[in-house]
Amino acid sequence: RDNAIDIGDSGNRFKDLYLGGNLYIGGTGSANALDDYEEGTWTPTDTSGAGLTFSSANGYYTKIGDIVVAAFKVVYPATSATNAASFGGLPFAGDNIVDSMYGGLSTFHSDTGTGPFSLIVGDNNSTFSVFYGGNSQRGVNNFTSGQFRGVLTYKTA
Numbered sequence: 001r002d003n004a005i006d007i008g009d010s011g012n013r014f015k016d017l018y019l020g021g022n023l024y025i026g027g028t029g030s031a032n033a034l035d036d037y038e039e040g041t042w043t044p045t046d047t048s049g050a051g052l053t054f055s056s057a058n059g060y061y062t063k064i065g066d067i068v069v070a071a072f073k074v075v076y077p078a079t080s081a082t083n084a085a086s087f088g089g090l091p092f093a094g095d096n097i098v099d100s101m102y103g104g105l106s107t108f109h110s111d112t113g114t115g116p117f118s119l120i121v122g123d124n125n126s127t128f129s130v131f132y133g134g135n136s137q138r139g140v141n142n143f144t145s146g147q148f149r150g151v152l153t154y155k156t157a
Contacts, residue, residue, distance in 0.1 A: 022034065022035045023035075034064075034065070035065075036063065036064065036065050036066075037062075037063070037064055038061075038062070038063040039060070039061065039062050039063075040060070040061055040091060041058065041059060041060055041061070042059040042060070042061055042070065042072075042089060042090065042091040043057055043058065043059065043089050044057040044058075044059055044072045044074050044087045044088070044089050045057070045087065045088045045089040046086075046087065046088075047086045047087060047088035048081070048083040048084060048085060048086045049083050049086075050079060050081035050083040052076065052077060052079060052081070053077065054074050054075055054076065054077070055075040055076070055077055055145075056073075056074075056075045057072070057073070057074045057075070057089075058072070058073055059071060059072035059073070059089075059091075060072075061091045061092075063091070063092065063156070066095065066155050066156050066157070067153065067154075067155060067156075068090075068091065068092050068153070068154055068155075068156050069151065069152075069153050070090060070091060070151070070152045070153075070154075071149075071150070071151045071152075072087070072148070072149070072150055072151075072152070073147060073148070073149045074087065074147060074148045074149075075145075075146075075147045076145055076146055076147065076148070077145055078145045085148070086128070087128055087148075088128075090128070090152075090154075092156040092157075093156060093157060094154050094155065094156060094157075095154075095155045095156055095157045103128075103152065103153070103154075104150055104151045104152035104153055105150055105151060106148050106149065106150030106151075128152055
């Protein structure tokens with residue numbers, strides 16, 4: 001009766017499941033094993049080339065298999081630098097994915113208000129940049145001070 005027997009149903013559920021090995025979804029090969037789950041923190045760094053020191057920078061991540069969801073908040077100092085807003089320090093290196101193969105959303109908050117939601121795009125396997133609004137212009141760092149908040153989803157090796 002291969003692939004014909006259910007364990008439980010909507011009215012008869014199991015409370016907890018403890019396994020001594022992997023959980024296989026959709027097949028029996030190693031690629032089908034749900035064997036990697038991790039949560040943690042990470043520290044975003046400035047990779048813009050402007051040499052900025054963030055007032056604070058923190059992030060949280062969840063990794064399931066080879067997919068990472070990394071949330072972050074970076075508080076910028078006042079600067080007149082016009083370098084593209086770029087961050088590094090991701091908790092896991094990307095899977096050699098270059099430009100537009102992974103991304104997310106961000107917003108910028110400052111003393112004068114909230115900026116538009118921005119697109120986050122991967123630069124290489126360890127950094128990402130912020131692009132403003134719906135255009136193709138990279139965000140620049142010439143802020144009076146403020147903070148970026150965002151979420152990035154990417155594939156790791």
